Amino acid sequence: MANTETLNRRAPASPLKQFAQRLEVRMLLLALLIAVCLSFLSPFFLTKSNIFNLLDQSVVIGIVAVGMTFVILTGGIDLSVGSVAGLTGIILGLSLQHVPIVPAIGIAVVAGGFIGLISGTLITVFGLAPFVVTLGVMAIGRSLAYIFSGQTAISNIPEAMQNIVYTDVLGIPSNVLFLIALYAAAWGYLTYTKGGRTIYAVGSNKEAARAAGLNTTFYSILPYVLSGAFAAVAITFSISQLLSADPLMGNQMELDAIAAVVIGGASLYGGRGSMIGTLIGVFIMVMIRNGLNLMGVSPFWQGTAIGTIIILALLVERLVSSRISR
Amino acid sequence: MQPNTAPLAETGHTTLLTARDITKTFDRTRALQGANFELREGEVHGLLGANGAGKSTLSKVISGHYTLDSGELTYRGHEIRLRSTRDALRIGIAIVMQETSLVPDLTVLENIFLPELGRPGRLDYSELRRRGQEILNDLGQGDSLPFDWEVRRLSSAQKQLVEIAKALGVRAKLLIFDEPTASLSPGEAERLFDIMARLRSSGHGLVFVSHRLEEVFAITDRVTVMREGRTVMNAHPTATLSQAELIRAMVGAELGAIYERGESHHVAETDAPVALEVRNLASAPAVRDVSFSVRKGEILGIGGLVGAGRSETVEAIFGLRPRTGGEVTLGGKKLRADSPQTAIRAGLGFVAEDRRTQNIVPDLSVKENLLLAHLGAHRGFFCSYASREKKVKELLAKLGMPEDRVADASMLNFSGGMQQKIIIARWLLLEPDVLILDEPTKGVDIGTRASIYAMLRDIAAEGVALVVVSSDFEELLGLSDRVVVISDGRTIADLPSAMLDEESLTLLAAPRTSMVRNTEMLNGLAREHGGSGFWALIEGERLICLNAVVSNPALDPGFRAGQARELGATQIPEALRRREPIFVPEADRSRTTLVVPMTSPRGHDLGWVGLSLPADRPLPAPDTIKSRIDTMAATL
Ligand SMILES: Nc1ncnc2c1ncn2[C@@H]1O[C@H](COP(=O)(O)OP(=O)(O)OP(=O)(O)O)[C@@H](O)[C@H]1O
Numbered sequence A: 001m002a003n004t005e006t007l008n009r010r011a012p013a014s015p016l017k018q019f020a021q022r023l024e025v026r027m028l029l030l031a032l033l034i035a036v037c038l039s040f041l042s043p044f045f046l047t048k049s050n051i052f053n054l055l056d057q058s059v060v061i062g063i064v065a066v067g068m069t070f071v072i073l074t075g076g077i078d079l080s081v082g083s084v085a086g087l088t089g090i091i092l093g094l095s096l097q098h099v100p101i102v103p104a105i106g107i108a109v110v111a112g113g114f115i116g117l118i119s120g121t122l123i124t125v126f127g128l129a130p131f132v133v134t135l136g137v138m139a140i141g142r143s144l145a146y147i148f149s150g151q152t153a154i155s156n157i158p159e160a161m162q163n164i165v166y167t168d169v170l171g172i173p174s175n176v177l178f179l180i181a182l183y184a185a186a187w188g189y190l191t192y193t194k195g196g197r198t199i200y201a202v203g204s205n206k207e208a209a210r211a212a213g214l215n216t217t218f219y220s221i222l223p224y225v226l227s228g229a230f231a232a233v234a235i236t237f238s239i240s241q242l243l244s245a246d247p248l249m250g251n252q253m254e255l256d257a258i259a260a261v262v263i264g265g266a267s268l269y270g271g272r273g274s275m276i277g278t279l280i281g282v283f284i285m286v287m288i289r290n291g292l293n294l295m296g297v298s299p300f301w302q303g304t305a306i307g308t309i310i311i312l313a314l315l316v317e318r319l320v321s322s323r324i325s326r
Numbered sequence B: 001m002q003p004n005t006a007p008l009a010e011t012g013h014t015t016l017l018t019a020r021d022i023t024k025t026f027d028r029t030r031a032l033q034g035a036n037f038e039l040r041e042g043e044v045h046g047l048l049g050a051n052g053a054g055k056s057t058l059s060k061v062i063s064g065h066y067t068l069d070s071g072e073l074t075y076r077g078h079e080i081r082l083r084s085t086r087d088a089l090r091i092g093i094a095i096v097m098q099e100t101s102l103v104p105d106l107t108v109l110e111n112i113f114l115p116e117l118g119r120p121g122r123l124d125y126s127e128l129r130r131r132g133q134e135i136l137n138d139l140g141q142g143d144s145l146p147f148d149w150e151v152r153r154l155s156s157a158q159k160q161l162v163e164i165a166k167a168l169g170v171r172a173k174l175l176i177f178d179e180p181t182a183s184l185s186p187g188e189a190e191r192l193f194d195i196m197a198r199l200r201s202s203g204h205g206l207v208f209v210s211h212r213l214e215e216v217f218a219i220t221d222r223v224t225v226m227r228e229g230r231t232v233m234n235a236h237p238t239a240t241l242s243q244a245e246l247i248r249a250m251v252g253a254e255l256g257a258i259y260e261r262g263e264s265h266h267v268a269e270t271d272a273p274v275a276l277e278v279r280n281l282a283s284a285p286a287v288r289d290v291s292f293s294v295r296k297g298e299i300l301g302i303g304g305l306v307g308a309g310r311s312e313t314v315e316a317i318f319g320l321r322p323r324t325g326g327e328v329t330l331g332g333k334k335l336r337a338d339s340p341q342t343a344i345r346a347g348l349g350f351v352a353e354d355r356r357t358q359n360i361v362p363d364l365s366v367k368e369n370l371l372l373a374h375l376g377a378h379r380g381f382f383c384s385y386a387s388r389e390k391k392v393k394e395l396l397a398k399l400g401m402p403e404d405r406v407a408d409a410s411m412l413n414f415s416g417g418m419q420q421k422i423i424i425a426r427w428l429l430l431e432p433d434v435l436i437l438d439e440p441t442k443g444v445d446i447g448t449r450a451s452i453y454a455m456l457r458d459i460a461a462e463g464v465a466l467v468v469v470s471s472d473f474e475e476l477l478g479l480s481d482r483v484v485v486i487s488d489g490r491t492i493a494d495l496p497s498a499m500l501d502e503e504s505l506t507l508l509a510a511p512r513t514s515m516v517r518n519t520e521m522l523n524g525l526a527r528e529h530g531g532s533g534f535w536a537l538i539e540g541e542r543l544i545c546l547n548a549v550v551s552n553p554a555l556d557p558g559f560r561a562g563q564a565r566e567l568g569a570t571q572i573p574e575a576l577r578r579r580e581p582i583f584v585p586e587a588d589r590s591r592t593t594l595v596v597p598m599t600s601p602r603g604h605d606l607g608w609v610g611l612s613l614p615a616d617r618p619l620p621a622p623d624t625i626k627s628r629i630d631t632m633a634a635t636l
């Protein structure tokens, strides 16, 4: 049978261009640029101790950003991560008064996952808007954190908790190692497993995914469960460092996490984004904060600076990418 | 030339628009590379070409959606530069696109005059209503649009009418119709042609894009054919063209008869096992009572009008839509309705109607799109794409797609025809027992269509049962072994396609209202005279019954609605053969029957209406009955 269509052969782009067309690559360049600028502005920036400091600061936000990436890939958003972190932190602090460390962490993580399960179910099964549901959960979570804690910090955390963070393996602190392992696992999951591909498909075209037999309900809820659970994991690392659980913990964490994911190239409409991008986004966020601190910028101005840099970065990216893809 | 003031010359025609050497490049795709086009006032100009030839791109350049890279547009003698659709509308160029640009939550009237809603000052609704009515009257569609309805409630044909009215509301002179008939049923398409003919006679210039050649021959005055972004046939009068010439220009090669059944195809054996059986299926509100079955190796067509509930039926079978009654059996086992996954694992495949919203996952690569149903059917933690590697290669070779294009990041850069082939291949990969395809060639060019038909026939020959839903009756008849007609959510006929032609199919699929009127009339006649009445199509020795009403069981004509019979196999062969304007008694003297032709006011043949009465009673005058039938026919 005659085949009438000649697929238009397009000149393949040069390897360099192909490389530059990857958003992660451009964001990595941006991260390096920021690092270079900051090292000029502050001689202390590139010292070994500050680099370890940067990695250390990346852990908490980095863990939260993993769950957030999953949620955003499905086209959703989770505004509740900060207050879920606060609430599960308090739950962890209270549990530690009664049970050993490992079960206490288990309780906190399960609680975080359970909150995510509720949000995810409301969003997926009842069709409520993710923004509104997680906004509600954000308010509830913070309020419960205050109630459960009796409005004060819980400070009698067992010192053994610090081992979670400060044990070195091959010279790398265990929390940084955990972050690396988590990103590798999440990347593998999203790239090579049925569930991971389904999460992309759900965000890209849910109806088509369902018609092809994918379990769209399960994989629309799962990211919220993970997001809640990872919020609890992240706050566990914070508490281990500070040996104190405060109901205010995790405040505004959702902003940093969402910003990191978006800087990393994910689309808020879903279907587009990657773990590598998110990791770069996390580093950019942390570097900017660290740099501003080193330069002694007042905390009140830091918000303005960070917000401006994020918006500028995305604006430049948009202009550059439309230029490159020509 | 002074086109604005010059009256229409007697011999010639005023040129409305010329496009010269237009080029347009997207990313690295050269969509247009030297397109030429010329449109006159008072003509319908067909714009043809295979998928991806650049028809839509040219249309969008002319209507200001895209700015051109190079080339020249002249409108009424002046060179124009369009920066937006607004620029184009202001000078009178409008486009009616497939994806409508209407606001679903506003009313029909507000949508028609949308461009005026933005103006400062108060709106005079009664004035708008008057003008709206005027526009519709000019189109001969005085009462077919409820002005106060929200647009979301309209059928796609009505939405299109709103688009046309909207264009006329800003006094557009040049209207582009990009595949306007793709989602219309034949009756609705005919009405659109009627509207187009009126616009032509009032001096508008119309561009008509379509893949259906019979439409092109029916409505256009001249045609322009594009291939790979270039004009290969410029403004050729349609009347002097043959179909073969046209296809050759579009495809660049000869194309055999597209519905030809290859050697390999034997008409499905009637004793093959039943693959899929649907009994009294209901899915509120669109599907009320649908029953049919398909055998292995058989191609079953499902026909009907747009909105008859065909898509809803197949979606309910596949588990995309909750069922409210009835049952589905697949390969002898009951199929639950809970999710597509269940259906897929049981051996069912489904190519949904809308490519963009129901099939394509734009952010996944072509390869992953191809493997999407595999992923859905697969049990396990990992993707196991490698397990299908061999079959993928085979399929790609069959599709004529170079293997390196499979790695493309997005399917959206492919033409509609190629996209459709990939979606079909997605299901073939699973080797299903039954494959359902909803409008498999919507918006697909003639060459690709031929290769899709060949592909479908091949898999049927391998023993797969196919169910094809289509609004294109020619396709339905050419492709399927048997046709089931659905109207208003019910199966009303199940006939071998060899018995049908497009006309009889159109009548069978007629909207319910005309059937209701016909039933009322038959009921009236049958009751008053104590007999039985029917409405049927008769061709040669065969009859297809459209409707039958039996008030006296002794006078059963021997066929029911939706059935086909040899005349000799009915109870009234004599009357059916003679079809004279008198009551004809049967040989056994048990009854006597009047069979009269029914014709629409526009002169279309609507088949025959018959009335059987007991032979032993005084008969009514044939003329009074004939006039009642004519009165009823006038309302159809
Ligand atoms: N917005 C776009 N971005 C990138 N490529 C595009 C875009 N629009 C069209 N193309 C490409 O330009 C070419 C011409 O497309 P166009 O839609 O004009 O074809 P067409 O003749 O209308 O085809 P069809 O019969 O399928 O509607 C195709 O190769 C298409 O993939």
Ligand SMILES: [Mg+2]
Pocket: B055, B056, B057, B178
């Ligand atoms: Mg097109």
